[in-house]
Amino acid sequence: MTSYIFSSFQYSMKLVHNSPVCDVCSTEFNPIFKHLTKGELERFNYEKTCTSHSRGDIIYNESSRINGCYCVHSGIVKIYKTGIDGKEQIIRFAKPGDIIGYRSILSNELACTSAKILEDSILCYISSELLISLVKNNGNFSMEIMKLTCKELGEANAYITDIAQKTVRERLAEVLIHLKDNFGLDHENILRIYLTREELANIVGTATESVIRLLSEFKNDRLIELNGRKIKILDGGGLRKIANLF
Amino acid sequence: MTSYIFSSFQYSMKLVHNSPVCDVCSTEFNPIFKHLTKGELERFNYEKTCTSHSRGDIIYNESSRINGCYCVHSGIVKIYKTGIDGKEQIIRFAKPGDIIGYRSILSNELACTSAKILEDSILCYISSELLISLVKNNGNFSMEIMKLTCKELGEANAYITDIAQKTVRERLAEVLIHLKDNFGLDHENILRIYLTREELANIVGTATESVIRLLSEFKNDRLIELNGRKIKILDGGGLRKIANLF
């Protein structure tokens, strides 16, 4: 549980040689930007700023006003809220191609989450003026952003139902499956995202100790194998069954 | 807990004399429609269909494809998801001025929730073609819808954190405060929304019996008074304190 007060100590971003990296995002990676006109894309490439960040860096903090959003070019960003006693609740992870911080820009509210680098990342900064101007002037682009928001909203609603109705055991199994679906497995069937037990607990919404106990149960039941933060998925079907996923 | 199978029995909508009712929505009630041009508003008024529904009517069902959304002119609509064993999880209530079903339209997905009439309602139906056309062609309108979605998303994220971290007792107190803020109190400080104990439980994410027990605790602590489904708020501050709201 990291205290807010020290967050500024963790800033250490570096500007990235500008040109090539983001051109990729604008076209291949991300369906969002494919609707931009040539002129818009030029403006976009001209105005964006790419920065590199390392694990632990805070990109923005809950309740702060942010004046731009970020497109993740590489790495993983943890999006979370700080609840009672500073306990963090992880809302989602952003991976390459994802956009973070856009919610607050578009609704013109303060950030409702914090964003922290989980895996060294390169981020492209897009000013709120630029984003809003694109949304207002390009109907197809705004539809894409809208779809994104709606998709997130649908997922949030589903998660509310899960947390409210499922046991910790079921939720942990479900989280493992979701992580598998979102980040994939390497050649050894090991999850491509490494989380501390505490972080797992902060997704599931439980205590660290409970995660530890349940993970070893899963291990004993030959559903997973553990090696530090590396989790090897042995029986995805079994996990799905536990999670009540179909 | 009502079974899906019988849902169609509960349909009983009536067409409403078309003209006056919705003109109100388009202007005063709802900031969303204030950005429409004169022409758009005309088309809007021409194409919309107003229907009246009574308690228990189902407007749409989870996992179904819906080809339009509804603007609530009067009444209250319950938006919920069906979880394990058919237990319903209430996501939100829509009241006059709110729009329901737009998420699925905009993201082009199946409905992720069901909608059921809680209090006799008049709804205005807007076809998906109309909605999407407005979003694509009117930047200000699309910004308004976007804001709405983002606001809902922010609330959903906050709720995830609450459910994950707060006790049932805290959540119930918080729900009472939210209901007070959203639906207000009458001259006797009685909540202007009447819910069954089971429905309260399905918001909080707990068992009906737990709600009953906690409500009577609150009553003993002189925070509320109970009279059937009528809940009189005696000490909002006390409830806030219990809910950890600031």
Add this chain to the structure above:
DNA sequence: CGTGTGATTGACGCCTGTCAACGTCTGTGG
């Protein structure tokens, strides 16, 4: 080698879900 962070394990107990029984109220039909 000391320090700090994260992982693990055990003990303990409360919150909360489940089950069961019963009370209350309303509407329906005989």
Add this chain to the structure above:
DNA sequence: CCACAGACGTTGACAGGCGTCAATCACACG
């Protein structure tokens, strides 16, 4: 007018899931 059914509310008993606290271990790092 009464009996009955059905929905909803209430209460009690009970068990167990899960959070909390505390102690210990493992490991990396300066």
